[in-house]
Amino acid sequence: MLQITDLHTYYGESHVLQGVTLAAARGTVTAVLGRNGVGKTTLCRSIAGLTPARAGAVVFDGNDITRTPPYRIHDLGISLVPQGRRIFPSLTVQENMAIAVNTTRSQGWDLQKVFAVFPRLAERRQNRGNELSGGEQQMLAIARALVARPTFLILDEPTEGLSPMLVAEVAGVIRRLKDEGTSILLAEQNAAFAVKVADYVHVMSKGVVVHSTDPVALWQNEEVKTQLLGVPAAVSPPNTRPGT
């Protein structure tokens, strides 16, 4: 569904992605893990068209979107839940979603479904973005991506700064979307969370993918966990597994 080949992305002179190659299969959750600063967010931005790659290719459903403008990529069915949420502060909850609505795909989410699934957003629908709590903003960022009826969803650090209860809610949403057939790319520092929801895991370091495996194998690989993910060796394996 999404094929990334030898992607090189720069911020000015700074060479951030140094040849990333990975694929995300249809209907799966693909996690990209790694410490802060390894290029996860840049990878998300390059796919969404915000920081186009200088070399390499992003191919989505057979279309080369490497240098397609972001609003066209959004139309093609890729939605972004950006790092830091980036809710529009002067728009109401409802407006934040309304501007992103895309009805070219007949099936999928609309505002009614969002309000049914996130009752908190329904209560706050007339509040402006800058009046929301961090958790509410994260739910809105996800909802804003969903009303575009994406076939491919990019989640960049969706659990950052959330309480354990809200992290569990995000996990529930990811599983639900996967069941509905949405393909997901999940960029996370929180490896313990990612391995619970992902079908496949890529580990990045210094702008390249250095390790690709299934989540169970990753969690048993102490070397990768401590060296590349910063997970202390003492942390016990998560008790839920994909598919359980």
Place this chain on the structure above:
Amino acid sequence: MTYLITQTLNGLFSAALLFLIASGLTLAFGVMKIVNIAHGSFYMLGVYIAYTVILRTQSLLLGAAAAIVVVSALGFVMQRFFLRRFGNDPLAQMMMTMGFALLFRDATLMIWGGDPFTLQYPGWLRGSMEAGDVVFPYYRLFVIVVAALVGVALWAINEKTLLGARLRATVDDPEMASAMGINVTLLSGLVFAAGAGLAAFGGVMGGPILGGYAGLDFDLLPLAFVVVIVGGMGSLKGAFVGSLVVGMIDNYGKALVPELSYFTLFAPMILVLALKPTGLYGRA
């Protein structure tokens, strides 16, 4: 008392014209961060185009329509094919708008000559309203009402429509707006065009009073900038309040202490900048 009422009404008339000019200037700044030196030229071109059309048709309405259409199109082309190339360089953009302003000034001189004139307006707007000792021309009253209606319409579009929400999203965070499916480039061109059209409409409204003459563009530009800076760059509400403040101050200043007219105009601006650098309704 009569003096106060008359001067206040005159101040409202100035504020009405200023609002028509400044609202477009502030919208363009909000969406594109463009400091548009050519904005006064849009006003001036509006006056001259309407002049030509009204001479042939005797219709203020047709003159206004022609001015809005032509100047909007000019603004769109200017943004789309020139300013957009310097998307991330405000200084280059400003210099380019300066170049356009000089170009428009010379083109106006070449096409229309330098003789001053005023626009004709319909008979039913001639004459003056008389209430007690207060005498106030109907036409000025008409302009105040029209500007107020434009203000309400702009507010409704900005706050109550999907287009307005897209516009505010783009002002908030242009990058995220594009990631959410908004064609920010096209929207910017349309906003710039609409702002140019509003200024041209302001020119047509002001034309019967202030007229058209060489140098009109740069006479109005500083006033428009003071409005936008006092109100807060990018804020429509700020343009509204700023127009009222500047219109009143400029009018009373010129009436009471004419020799200090530039002081009374710029002193409040400096005061606002010192106390609240983002302007009354601007954002950091």
